[in-house]
Amino acid sequence: MNDYPWFERGHVAIVTGASKGLGLAVARELARAGIALVIDARGEESLAAAEHELSQLGPVVAIAGDVAEGAHVHQLVEAAETRFGRIDLIVNNASTIGRSPLPALEHLSPATFDRIFTTNVYAPLHLIQHALPVMRRNGGGTIVNISSDAAIEAYPGWGGYGSAKAALEHVSRILAAELEGSGIGVIVADPGDMDTELHRAAVPDAERASLADPRDVAPALLRAIAAPRGAFVRVALQSAAVVASV
Numbered sequence: 001m002n003d004y005p006w007f008e009r010g011h012v013a014i015v016t017g018a019s020k021g022l023g024l025a026v027a028r029e030l031a032r033a034g035i036a037l038v039i040d041a042r043g044e045e046s047l048a049a050a051e052h053e054l055s056q057l058g059p060v061v062a063i064a065g066d067v068a069e070g071a072h073v074h075q076l077v078e079a080a081e082t083r084f085g086r087i088d089l090i091v092n093n094a095s096t097i098g099r100s101p102l103p104a105l106e107h108l109s110p111a112t113f114d115r116i117f118t119t120n121v122y123a124p125l126h127l128i129q130h131a132l133p134v135m136r137r138n139g140g141g142t143i144v145n146i147s148s149d150a151a152i153e154a155y156p157g158w159g160g161y162g163s164a165k166a167a168l169e170h171v172s173r174i175l176a177a178e179l180e181g182s183g184i185g186v187i188v189a190d191p192g193d194m195d196t197e198l199h200r201a202a203v204p205d206a207e208r209a210s211l212a213d214p215r216d217v218a219p220a221l222l223r224a225i226a227a228p229r230g231a232f233v234r235v236a237l238q239s240a241a242v243v244a245s246v
Contacts, residue, residue, distance in 0.1 A: 006226040009034030012084040014076050014131065016067050016124075017094030019046035021196035022146065025218035026091055031057035033222070035089070038080045042066050059084070067094045067123040068115070077130040087134045088141045089225065092124035095146065095161075100201040102157035113160055120164035125171055132184070140183025142225055145172050147188045149236070161202075169234070176232030185231055187224060191217050192238035212238055 013030050017023040019041030027039055027050070037060040041047040044064040051062035061079045065072030080087045098108075098116040124145055135141040150162035151169050169188050176186040193199060195211040220237040 007033040007035055007222070008088075010036070011088040012036045012038070012080050012086050013089035013091060014038045014080055014087060014127070015091040015093060016040050016076075016127070019043055019050045021198065022191055022194060022214040022217060023091070023093040024050050025214040026093065026221055027054055027060075028057070028215075029218045029222050030089075031060065034058060036084050037061070038063070038076055038083075040065055040067065040072070040076055040094070066119075067127065068118045070126060073123065073127045073130060076127065077134065080131075081134050086138045087131050088138060089144070090127060090131055090141075091144045091146070091221075092127060093146045094123065095120055095198060097161045097198060097202050100204070102161075102202055104157060105159040108160050116160040116164045117167070120161070121167045121171060124168060125175075128175065135184055136182065140185075142185050142187060143172075143175070144187045144189055144221070144225065145169075147190050147234075149190055149192065151190070158202075173232055180231045185229060185233070187229075188232075188234040189221055189224060190234070190236045191221070192236065 013035050015023055015027045015037060018027045018039035027037055031037060031054050036058060037054060039050065039060060040063050042064065047062050047064050051060055054060045061083055063075050063079060065075065067073060096116060096119045098112040128143055145168055147169050148162070148165045150158040151165035155162060172186050172188045179186065193211050194214050194217060195208050196214060199206065199211065217237050224235045
């Protein structure tokens with residue numbers, strides 16, 4: 001049963017980091033809504049398991065790789081265009097905290113800082129750059145960049161990740177301004193604290209019972225994608241707080 005009748009069957013989404021956590025939960029909801037998928041993740045085994053599950057719900061192409069590598073990003077766009085002929089939605093979910101335990105800024109190495117920014121800021125933009133021509137040919141679409149409350153709150157130890165997510169948010173705002181009138185909208189989604197591998201690596205001693213299940217957060221993202229909005233919106237998925245601009 002399709003719980004999201006406002007999504008059109010036959011539309012196509014690229015979801016990065018989709019082998020587990022929020023990425024898999026979002027891909028699962030999209031597949032249930034009749035959306036064809038191109039998904040990726042670094043781990044081949046977990047991605048294969050996700051592909052097997054999702055293929056029971058609809059068409060899916062899974063490509064193992066790292067979004068920080070340009071050739072892999074090109075593969076994702078090429079797969080969507082070749083297999084399905086269109087791209088209607090991008091969910092930039094793949095992310096990294098760089099290292100665990102989280103270092104204070106005074107101990108953050110150039111290599112770790114570069115890795116954090118490449119994966120969390122440039123990689124999403126690179127995917128968007130290559131997908132935009134395909135989205136324009138289809139008359140529009142939606143770009144979703146997954147952010148964090150660390151982008152706006154000063155949490156000790158989260159300087160690398162938080163500043164990268166802040167940069168991603170501002171890139172998203174500028175992109176929305178540049179795309180205004182194109183039929184392509186931009187959403188920044190803050191999913192809040194969830195019981196995910198990334199959160200466990202960042203906060204090993206967190207009380208897991210207090211963390212949200214990504215499966216409960218994913219439907220809020222689909223509702224945000226479907227809701228009428230301007231060219232840009234920032235939504236906190238667990239609180240339903242929405243700030244729109246542009």
